[in-house]
Amino acid sequence: MTAAAAKSASKQRVVTLAFWSIIVAFAVTGLxxxxxxxxxxxxxxSDALESIANVVTAIAxxxxxxxxxxxxxxxxxxxxxxxxxxxAVLEGVLIVVAALLIIAKVWDSLRNPTPLEQPWMGLGINTSAAIVNAVWAFILIRVGRAEKSPALIADGRHVMTDVVTSAGVLIGLIGAIFTGWHVLDPLLALIVALNILYQGWRVMGESLSGLMDRAVDNEEHLxxxxxxxxxxxxxxxxxxxKTRIAGRATFIEFHMVVEADMTVAESHAICDRIEDALKAEIPSVRITIHVEPDDEAKLPKGTVAVPFA
Known part of the structure; x- marks a missing residue:
């Protein structure tokens, strides 16, 4: 498969998953x-409200x-x-808004606690929605990492947060049913809201880091x-x-010192060899090489290794 065909296939895969994410979000929210x-x-x-945010962010x-x-x-x-x-930033903002709406609902419920109606049927439906979300979150995160798509990864992490939320709600409500402590319901919702706030802050932080031209991690740098x-x-x-990440693209630039009497063609051949090797290992890489004569070297004259300063 040619590079252009591989790029097209990658795009189609990511777009298709993003589209189906909207469908899944609507179905789960409805349940x-x-x-x-x-x-x-x-x-x-609180669980349903977070899923409504999933719908909006899936469209975005x-x-x-x-x-x-x-x-x-x-x-x-x-x-x-x-x-x-x-x-991803929009998703983080919506998560925070959802958490604040939940807290407002919790405040009202703490003042007027009421018993649950048809709890087992409701929990069964919610559990079904959580299972669908768990499978979909795994797919989104796995493909998002493979394709270096921040939007898919953020969406997957948000959905996985939804799964954790649903699991906590399920356990807490079962406890409320058996103990008769109706106050557990709003308290559980408050815990969910605080967890959502944390996840929203995390998603926004990672996305803003990308907008600030964050470098690749140390392992990738090496x-x-x-x-x-x-x-x-x-x-x-x-x-x-120097490196920076912009979505699925990795930008690399560096200075390469050669003998002053080396021809342009010879130095260009070295650059081509390096670029081909990087492109073979790193998808969507963009490379800039600044060629310099030996009087621009930072190491003592006569050093023939290619270290990094």
Missing amino acids: KIVAWRMTGSVALY ALWAIKISHMPADSDHPFGHHKAEYFS RIRDIISSNSKGALEVHDL
């Missing part, structure tokens, strides 16, 4: 609303993914990769360094290696 209306549980209300994720896959143009010569981060070192025969030195 949870039925469970809440059937029981009157504040905890199930699909929009962002389509934008991020648009080719570079005159106004965006480096591409549109960062569009997915905006979707891998990039090793690839360059093993394919830079003919160069004297490499320094000022």
Whole structure:
């Protein structure tokens, strides 16, 4: 498969998952609303409200993914990769809004606690929705990591948070049913709201980090360094290696020192070899190499290894 065909297949895979995420979010939300209306549980209300946020963010994720896959143009010569981060930030904001709405509902319920209606039927429906969410969250996170899609990963993590929420609600409401302590319902909803607030903050923090041109992690940095070192025969030195991540794209730039009398064609051949090796190992990589003569070296003259400063 050619690079263009692989890129097209990757795009189609991500867009298809984003579309189905909307369908799944609608279905799960519908089940949870039925469970809440059937029981009157504040905890199930909190679970349903989080799922409504999932619907909105799934739609935003699909929009962002389509934008991020648009080719570079005159106004965006480096591409549109960062569009997915905006979707993830929106998701974090909506999570926080959902948590605040839950807290308001909890306050009202603590003042007027009421017994649950048809609790077992409601819990059964909610459990079914949680199982669907668990399977879908696993798929979203796995594919999102494979395709380096922040929007899919954020969506998957949010859905997985929803699964944890549903599990906690299930356990807590079973306890409330058997003990008759109706106050457990709003207290459980409050715990859910606090957990949602934490997850929202985490999602926004990671996305804002990406918008601030975060570098690759240390392990990936070392891998990039090793690839360059093993394919830079003919160069004297490499320094000022810098990286940044923009969605699924990784940008790499560095300075390569060569002998002053080396021809342009010879130095260009070294650059091509390094670029080919990096592209073979790192999907959607963008590489900038600044070639310098030996008087720009940062190491003592005569050093022939290719270390990094």
